[in-house]
Amino acid sequence: MKVIVVDDEAPARERLKSLLKDQPGVEFAGEAANGREALELWERSQADVVLLDIRMPVMEGIETARHLAAQERPPAVIFTTAYSEFAVDAFDAQAIAYLLKPVRAEKLAAALASAGRVNRVQLTRLAASSAAARRHICAKLRDKLHVVPIENVLCFIADQKYVTVYHTDGELLIDESLKDLEQEFAGRFLRVHRNALVALAHVTRLEKDDAGHLHVHLRGHAEPIEVSRRLVSEVRERLRTGH
């Protein structure tokens, strides 16, 4: 069983590593200091189990688990936390494995033994029950997992089947509905068309083309995006007030 350790504190990782050494049948497959590194590490190592701290900079544990849950073959996730106050309690604690730090060797053994049973359904439930918006968009492109901070996303454009994410360094395809994205990132993105959400922070100007259609121009995105007629007044209002 391949296990990776994710925690922003070096001593905490050291301790888990030394505990894992004593566990039979466990192969330590690497460590990461935050969620973004963890996703990359997981992809490289294809670990079966991720020991995941909840509070970390860059990308915290709950969000990391949501991205992991969305993968084709998600790993089992065991949260580690110093104090069981918020996150874990907020979800259905029965569904989620978690260990309290300092972790006991016996508890770790028990959690690893039952890790296989923390299945995709439970992780999906976690993803669904989390009310907080993600801070990253995560998707595979040419077999590589890409993690894009939400502030780098310029717009979401939907076609028949997928949503294309245009961001500062390229584009990604994700399998989510525009409606859900609009809800999740309501303060940050603005619906300008049936098939388009644009990032308020990246809008440079509104302009009418020769045919009289209003278009939104985005910084770093060559193609202006058409604003549908029935949304024109709302778009103008939101851009004027800035939120």
Next chain:
Amino acid sequence: MADTPRPAPNDFFLPELCSGPVVILVILIAELTAFMLAMARHLPDEGAPLWLDLARISLFLQWIALTSTGVLCVARRYLARMALMQAAILSFMLLLGVTLAMSEIAYQLSMNTGAGRELLPASHAGFVLRNLVICAIVSALVLRYFYVLHQWKSNVRREADARFEILQARIRPHFLFNSMNTIAALIRGRPELAERAIEDLSDLFRASLSDAGVSVPLAEEIALAKQYAEIEALRLGNRLKLEWRMEGVPEDARLPRLVLQPLIENAIYHGIEPRDQGGTVSVRGSLESKVINIEIRNPLPPEGTPTRQGHQMALDNVRERLGLTWPGRATLKQERGVEEFCVQLRFPYDGAAA
């Protein structure tokens, strides 16, 4: 010695009688009593006008009241050592004694000089006895008033103390368990660091469990905050940098325990921990005409970081304790700049220790 911010409570029901406000209160009580007696005695159709009667009674009563105040003022420190009931009865007796003496002197004076004789009743004993009864009633009321006032004040003080203790005892559970985890990790590989972390942690807990409301020298509070930062540095590694510039701040200045440490803790918790690259917490102190000014700065968490709870709580906690210690004379301001968060603590400095 520099003043301790919270003087020990004076635990006797009689107030300091030789102080201005109390003397004025006594005069007022005596005057009101005189007015009452004059009104009761006055018959509209005969004798001297009311104001003349009032003047004479006032003179007599103020004489008794001020002498009594003087006597009790002197006797207070002996009374304060007695049991409450004993002290109350003795105070009562003293008041009666003064009244008896004054009545006797007034009677004899009047008889010998002839002044105001028409005001006195024919019976010597009747005069003295009546005065004693009036005195007994008024004294009982006044003593009772002082007692109830004292009870009320000490209740208020007890409540403030309790609140102070609750406020001080708040240690973030996250910090405790993370520290324990760090120590557990260090024990095998670096036992000497683990040892030091346990010592620092012990000092921190000793401070938070110690007597509430006791003031400590600033030097001690700085040392404690530094020990706290040491523990955090073990955990956060090179993500945490601390910059202390406290030259020119008198180290003997006194402040309530655990005022500085929570501010440093806050700066690390909200400013450093959420940052991948960490940052610097800077602490600067200065003395400006009897006011000590300490500024704690930390970088802002990255944009989009979910707000961590408890930020305002910790600041309010410190602010409340400052308010209990130096009502209206200490401030804690917070300011969010473009790149950093700054907390400014100001409290009075009463001068160097003698």
